[in-house]
Amino acid sequence: MLKKKKHLDLQRLPEHVVFSILCRLPVKSLIRFTCVSKRWRSVIISDHQFGNSHFQLAASQLRHNVLISRSPDYISEGTQFQSLEDNFSIKNLTCPFQRYSTIQVMGSCNGLVVLANFYPNVLSYWPCCLRDRYNILVMRNPSTGFFRKIPYPNFQIGSKKWTLENKEIRVYYGFGQVSASNDYKLVVILNYGGFMEVRVFSVRANCWKVVKAPYLSPYRPWSEELGTYSNGAIHWVSLHEPGFLEPPVYAFDLANEEFREMPLPVLSHNEYGMQMTQTRTPVLLGGCLCVMFQDAD
Amino acid sequence: MKKISVRTSDGQEFELEENLAMESATIKTSLDAFSRDDIILLPNVNSWEMVKIIEFFTKVQELETKFGVKFMEKKEGRFLEAFQAEFDKDLSDDNLYCLLWTVDYLGIEVLLENLCHLMAERTKNKTVESCRNLFGVQHDYTPEEEAEIREDYSWAFEGPEIEE
Numbered sequence: 125m126l127k128k129k130k131h132l133d134l135q136r137l138p139e140h141v142v143f144s145i146l147c148r149l150p151v152k153s154l155i156r157f158t159c160v161s162k163r164w165r166s167v168i169i170s171d172h173q174f175g176n177s178h179f180q181l182a183a184s185q186l187r188h189n190v191l192i193s194r195s196p197d198y199i200s201e202g203t204q205f206q207s208l209e210d211n212f213s214i215k216n217l218t219c220p221f222q223r224y225s226t227i228q229v230m231g232s233c234n235g236l237v238v239l240a241n242f243y244p245n246v247l248s249y250w251p252c253c254l255r256d257r258y259n260i261l262v263m264r265n266p267s268t269g270f271f272r273k274i275p276y277p278n279f280q281i282g283s284k285k286w287t288l289e290n291k292e293i294r295v296y297y298g299f300g301q302v303s304a305s306n307d308y309k310l311v312v313i314l315n316y317g318g319f320m321e322v323r324v325f326s327v328r329a330n331c332w333k334v335v336k337a338p339y340l341s342p343y344r345p346w347s348e349e350l351g352t353y354s355n356g357a358i359h360w361v362s363l364h365e366p367g368f369l370e371p372p373v374y375a376f377d378l379a380n381e382e383f384r385e386m387p388l389p390v391l392s393h394n395e396y397g398m399q400m401t402q403t404r405t406p407v408l409l410g411g412c413l414c415v416m417f418q419d420a421d
Numbered sequence: 422m423k424k425i426s427v428r429t430s431d432g433q434e435f436e437l438e439e440n441l442a443m444e445s446a447t448i449k450t451s452l453d454a455f456s457r458d459d460i461i462l463l464p465n466v467n468s469w470e471m472v473k474i475i476e477f478f479t480k481v482q483e484l485e486t487k488f489g490v491k492f493m494e495k496k497e498g499r500f501l502e503a504f505q506a507e508f509d510k511d512l513s514d515d516n517l518y519c520l521l522w523t524v525d526y527l528g529i530e531v532l533l534e535n536l537c538h539l540m541a542e543r544t545k546n547k548t549v550e551s552c553r554n555l556f557g558v559q560h561d562y563t564p565e566e567e568a569e570i571r572e573d574y575s576w577a578f579e580g581p582e583i584e585e
Contacts, residue, residue: 136557137518141525141537148541155577159549159570161558 143167147177154178172306172328179234231299231310233353238274238299238310277323277332279314298351298358302378309378311335311351311358318343324381338383344371351376352406354413359406361388361415373406373415388415425452426460433468434460441478446528463527470523473512477532480504505539514543514555546582 146154146168158165167174230238296313307328314321320337344362351358356378362371372385406415425442428434439457442448451461463471484504485491509517517540524533544552553560562570571578 135519135522137522138525141521141533142556144533144537145540145544148538149545152577152580153545153547155574156549156583157552158574159562159567160553160556162561164558165570 143171143174143177147174147181176306229350230297230312231350231353231358233300233308236299236308274310274325275332277312277325279321279323294345294349296346296349296351296360298353298360298376300353300356300358300378302356304379311376311378313337315345322376324378333381335381336383338374338376338385340371340374346374348406352408352413354408357384359386359413361406373413423457425457427466427471428460428462429466429468429471430464431468433471435468435471435475437475441475444478444529444531446530447526449528465526466523467519469516470520473508473520474524474527474529474532477508477535480508509539517543518555546584548583549578551584 146157146164149157154168158168228240230240232238294315296315297311299308299310301308305328307326309327310325312323312325314323318340320340322335322337324333324335325331326333340362344365346360347363348360351360353359357375358378359373359375361373364370370388372387375384375386376382377384406413408414423439424436425439425448426434426436427442427448437448442452448461448463455461512520517536521533521536521540524536544555547555552558
């Protein structure tokens, strides 16, 4: 067979073909080939389209990687996550986090995982320490195994003086995909006694934005810190108080960055006709948002 | 069915069935612009490459007849697997590279996808140097920069499956 001079510029494979080939490579090969050239490294690590294509191809081949989180106790070594590989071997993953901290998963979608460095020792009820409580936000791309740091958002509360008593500070968060714009967004909500501040991070734009907080009526803290992603929105349910109105499900639409409410059915009596105390947990089952009503007794 | 004549860079002529010829976006454009009775010149295509392309389509047609599935219409990818051993028997890495270029030039999407998969299989266990050679990529890292990547992700550079 004749061999053409392939290294002439005219007959070098166009980039779109080269990356179409790279898209089909397993993660180990991809990471190794970041050494081939700076251009390859840049595409493999940073190109969203490439990451997306690679993920979709891997998913279509039923190649799933499982991320295992080890117990979030104080550990002296850096690794807290392990990955279950194709051949059922376990691989330790290094995180760019410091020792003596715990790692919190702030959300996951299509295999992208957002992690936060959490220092539980810091006084959690002192508002200006909140910045230290959730330190580095990091996004991990399972296709490439690389981490990308996300800057911490600025909250107004940090500049206010708050007294210690009765001010319960909670942080809610969620992560999901915005299909129409091929983007992923992280939402972080600070709730201090009913006052809320909402910040949204767009992976594509690589910046935070201030968003109008929802009006909670009736006000009740939400049951879970981590919101459930479903159908383009992050959902939270409130804690229930028997005898009071059932608060709705609060959904944050990632595309138009607005909150909406979804009423919940009332299930406050058990088979004996007695009022129950229940916890509500939103979950995603089979692509549908479900709320579990669980009797606290 | 109408036959379309093409002439490759080395002067050889081939007759393609019209529906197969139309799988190539490039040939289709030529046909739309010129008369179908004219021979289409393909100066960027070698005769051995045309042989391989015809081999691919012939095999696909055989499979379609055998299984009653319209692979091409449904844009089913990766059916090269069914006859891969036969197809890539005499195809070296460099030849596969050239064939990829030609198929991309001719705009035959379905075959391109299959060849990308084939090339990925061949590439996945290569070393960095071997990959650079195959794709003709210029080495633009300093030794220190490259050493740093190799150290940070040493597990990606080790393993019995990686070719010498």
